[in-house]
Amino acid sequence: MTAKARIEATLTRNLEPERLIVIDESHQHAGHQPDFTGAEGTHMRxxxxxxxxxxxxxxxxxxxxxxxxxxxxxxxLHALAVEAAAPGEPTRW
Incomplete structure (x- = not known):
């Protein structure tokens, strides 16, 4: 199971979301450190x-x-960006 799938499963089980989007942004960070290749599952939104x-x-x-x-x-998991809202609250996504 991928990190993205584990995150989705954990949040779905515990928070019963109306809407959930998990985005793997790891590839956007390749080369930011000498040994970082942008491998899956290190930077998530x-x-x-x-x-x-x-x-x-x-x-x-x-x-x-x-x-x-x-x-x-x-x-x-090196970086986690969280955009959380309650039902009825405006979101930019």
């Missing part, structure tokens, strides 16, 4: 709408997602 975020601050939403994805971060 999560766009998620979930009722679990209702009433939470942006920081608390990020903390929730980061806590759920801690195993991925520990296993080599």
């Amino acid at each position: 999560v766009r998620i709408v979930s009722s679990k975020f209702a009433g939470l601050s942006r920081i608390d939403r990020h903390r929730m997602v980061n806590a759920l994805l801690k195993p991925e971060l520990d296993a080599g």
